[in-house]
Amino acid sequence: MSIAAIATLAKIGLWFAVLMNVAPIMVWVERRGSAMIQDRLGPNRVGPFGLFQSLADAVKFLFKEDLTPSEVDKPLYYLAPALAIVPALTTYAVLPFGPEVQVGGETVKLLVADVDTGALLFLALASLGVYSLVLAGYSSNNKYSLLGSVRATAQMISYELALTLSVVAALIPAGTLRLDDVVAYQQQGTWLGFLPHWNVFPQCIGFLIFLIASFAETNRLPFDLPEAESELVAGYHTEYSSMKFALFFMGEYMSMATLSALGATLFFGGWHFPGIDYTGHWAIVAAKGFTVLLAKITAFMLLFVWVRWTFPRFRFDQLLKLGWKVLLPLAIANLIAVAALTIGGVL
Amino acid sequence: MEIAVFATFALLALASALMVVSHRNPVYSTMSLVVTLLSLAALFVLLGAPLLAVLQVLVYTGAILVLFLFVIMLLNVGREAPSGGTAKGQKIGAIVTAGAFGALVASLLWGRFVGFEVAPLTAEYVELQPLARALMSKYLLPFEMVGLLLLAAVIAATVLARRDQGSGGNRVG
Numbered sequence: 068m069s070i071a072a073i074a075t076l077a078k079i080g081l082w083f084a085v086l087m088n089v090a091p092i093m094v095w096v097e098r099r100g101s102a103m104i105q106d107r108l109g110p111n112r113v114g115p116f117g118l119f120q121s122l123a124d125a126v127k128f129l130f131k132e133d134l135t136p137s138e139v140d141k142p143l144y145y146l147a148p149a150l151a152i153v154p155a156l157t158t159y160a161v162l163p164f165g166p167e168v169q170v171g172g173e174t175v176k177l178l179v180a181d182v183d184t185g186a187l188l189f190l191a192l193a194s195l196g197v198y199s200l201v202l203a204g205y206s207s208n209n210k211y212s213l214l215g216s217v218r219a220t221a222q223m224i225s226y227e228l229a230l231t232l233s234v235v236a237a238l239i240p241a242g243t244l245r246l247d248d249v250v251a252y253q254q255q256g257t258w259l260g261f262l263p264h265w266n267v268f269p270q271c272i273g274f275l276i277f278l279i280a281s282f283a284e285t286n287r288l289p290f291d292l293p294e295a296e297s298e299l300v301a302g303y304h305t306e307y308s309s310m311k312f313a314l315f316f317m318g319e320y321m322s323m324a325t326l327s328a329l330g331a332t333l334f335f336g337g338w339h340f341p342g343i344d345y346t347g348h349w350a351i352v353a354a355k356g357f358t359v360l361l362a363k364i365t366a367f368m369l370l371f372v373w374v375r376w377t378f379p380r381f382r383f384d385q386l387l388k389l390g391w392k393v394l395l396p397l398a399i400a401n402l403i404a405v406a407a408l409t410i411g412g413v414l
Numbered sequence: 415m416e417i418a419v420f421a422t423f424a425l426l427a428l429a430s431a432l433m434v435v436s437h438r439n440p441v442y443s444t445m446s447l448v449v450t451l452l453s454l455a456a457l458f459v460l461l462g463a464p465l466l467a468v469l470q471v472l473v474y475t476g477a478i479l480v481l482f483l484f485v486i487m488l489l490n491v492g493r494e495a496p497s498g499g500t501a502k503g504q505k506i507g508a509i510v511t512a513g514a515f516g517a518l519v520a521s522l523l524w525g526r527f528v529g530f531e532v533a534p535l536t537a538e539y540v541e542l543q544p545l546a547r548a549l550m551s552k553y554l555l556p557f558e559m560v561g562l563l564l565l566a567a568v569i570a571a572t573v574l575a576r577r578d579q580g581s582g583g584n585r586v587g
Contacts, residue, residue, distance in 0.1 A: 143441065183542065187468045194476030198448070201483050205441055213487060220484040224477065244542060 074175045082159040082179070085361070089324045090317040091121035097372050104376040128313040136208070136306050143206035148311040150199035151318030155325050158192045161185040162328055163247040164338045165356030168349035177338075177353055178247060185246045186238055189329060190231055193284075196322055197223045200286075200293060200303045203315070207306035215302030218383060219293035222283055225390040226290075230280035232398035236273045236405040237266050237333040240414040250337035263341045267334040269414055273401045274334045276394055278370075281326040283390065285319060287371055289378040290386055327367030328360065335363050420460055427453035444482045451475050463540040 095110070095118060102109025110117040135144065165177030182188060197220060204216025238244060241252035249266075258268045267274045283290040294302030304315045331337060338356035339345070345352050381389070408414045426449060433446035451474045458467035537544040549557050 140441075143445070182464060184465050184468045187465075187472060191468050191472035191476055194472060194480075197476075197480050198445075198483075201480065201487070202441075202445070205483075205487055217484065217487055220480055220487070224480060224484070227477070 070171050070173045071175065074170060075179060078177070078179045079160075081357070082162075083156070086156060086159065086321055086324065087317075090313075090320040091125055093320045093323070093368060093372075094124065094316075095121045096368070097375070100369070100372040101376045104373070125313075128310050131309040133309040133311065138208045139306065140206035140208065143202045144306075145311075147199045147203035147206060148307065148314035148318075150202065151196070151315050152321055154192050154194075154196040155318055155321035158189050158325050159328070161189050161246055162332060162360075163250055164360045165353045166338075166345050168352050170349050175349070176247065177356060181247075182245075184244050186234060186244045186249070186333075189246070190234065193322070193325060193329075194227060196318070199315070199318065203307065204303040207303075209306050211299040211301075212303050212305045215293040215295075215299050215305070219286065219303060222286070222290065222292060222386060222390075225387055226280040226283035226394070229276050229390060229394040229398045230284060232395075232402050233273045233277040233280065234329070234333060236398070236402045237270060237277070239402075239405050240266065240269075240409050242409075246332050246337070249333060250339055253336040254339050254341075257341075263336060265334060265336045269408070270334065270401070270405060272397065273405065274330070276398050276401065277330055277334070279389075279394060281330065282371070282374065283386070285323045285326060285371075287319075287323065288375040289381050291380060292383050292386060295380060323368060323371055324364055327364045327371070330367055331360060331363035337363075416460065420457065423453040423456040423460070426450075427457070440486045441483065444479055444486065447482075448475050448479055451479070461535070463535060465540055465542055465545065 098120070099109040099111075099117065101107075110120040113119040113123055135141070160180040161178065161182060163176070163178040167174050167176050169175075180188075200219040200223075201216045204212040204214075204219070207213070238249060241249045243249065243252075253264050253266060256264050258264060262268050282288075286293050292302075293299075294304065296302075299305070304312055307315065338360040340359045343355055343359065345355060405414065430446040430449035430453065434443045434450060437443045437446065451470060455467040455470045455475075458464070458470065538548045539545065
């Protein structure tokens with residue numbers, strides 16, 4: 068095999084390994100974090116700081132009885148959990164985690180799929196995630212599941228508009244759909260002489276829109292209406308048990324990580340951090356880039372946890388009103404403003 | 415390699431398209447249409463038009479078909495009851511459509527046969543920046559007209575949806 072082929076496989080393997088571990092680690096973080104916020108202890112018995120609790124949970128998920136209710140629509144019922152994690156796993160292909168490096172005399176880019184339409188491809192793949200929720204609710208033959216799916220569809224379609232518009236605004240100053248070029252744009256110079264040249268500073272409104280929309284897209288509190296447990300039992304995954312349920316769980320955490328990674332790349336300079344030297348041996352450069360990106364993703368994820376245990380849930384009409392009457396006009400205004408400033412040479 | 419990829423996705427597109435029209439359950443039909451459109455996107459990539467492929471996935475599979483499913487679920491359309499026969503104009507419609515499609519394919523093949531070359535896609539149709547430039551300059555009028563058409567549809571839909579409110583008081587749903 069050529070170096071390029073081996074490098075591609077290695078990059079895919081790296082992302083896969085990281086993403087598969089997102090859910091167990093985040094479950095632990097979420098339980099300990101919620102405990103901290105509510106002045107409790109949380110799981111602290113299994114292993115150091117209760118870290119192996121997630122391992123125990125994973126074993127439990129694997130060995131629990133896998134129930135299939137008799138009246139479900141079987142093909143779709145089995146398809147839905149698989150669709151929950153596939154889109155989140157594939158979007159990482161276009162995410163850069165380092166500069167170009169020289170490996171054995173060949174130039175290797177530190178991203179899996181080097182395509183011109185990177186950001187669009189990311190959004191396109193991420194938009195497929197809604198099918199899992201829809202099909203899960205439909206196939207379960209349960210009114211609570213169905214209501215959860217109907218909510219999920221309306222919510223995700225509505226907030227996708229604001230999300231996409233804020234992403235487009237972040238792409239405009241760099242003038243490209245390639246995420247590695249967006250990262251490169253954010254390395255040039257500084258804002259006001261001391262702030263890093265990250266998009267988040269001039270586009271703080273765009274970033275806020277992106278953040279709010281990503282809470283809705285990942286069905287996290289305060290927008291977790293598709294699985295609102297006080298109204299819908301467990302929403303779209305009411306009828307799922309064992310590992311199938313765990314897949315929905317993993318999918319939710321993975322899509323959180325996905326949108327966090329996109330946010331970090333578009334608004335916070337991606338794998339780059341001012342002051343870090345990205346030259347030298349390729350392995351060290353890749354490790355530095357990946358660590359910085361991972362640290363930024365982690366910061367986003369902690370924010371997700373913090374918000375979840377701090378805010379109450381919205382009502383559904385409030386949710387849609389916010390999406391259509393506030394975020395969408397704001398996102399359009401933001402887009403026009405950013406475009407004008409870019410043409411004017413300010414950005 | 416290329417022919418294998420083409421064959422896989424072409425067959426997938428045809429099989430799922432057949433499923434769209436033949437399956438009794440509208441949800442399965444919609445999901446088959448998802449597979450059809452994804453296969454077509456793969457074929458676009460093979461033809462050297464990745465932008466078209468991505469837009470296809472983003473617009474059709476990511477948004478429009480989700481709305482299809484949304485409507486089907488809202489109306490809770492179940493399995494279609496086997497109808498007694500075919501509708502009156504159905505056969506004629508099928509024949510006319512099949513004929514038009516056949517003529518289109520035949521004209522393309524005939525063109526190849528007599529040496530008439532179909533112009534290859536230029537950057538203006540497949541690459542982002544040239545496409546955007548063309549839409550904003552050469553094709554500005556049709557582009558704006560499509561926008562106007564969509565706006566008219568949105569307004570019409572809103573008017574239809576609001577019609578009840580005048581007479582029905584604050585009745586919900």
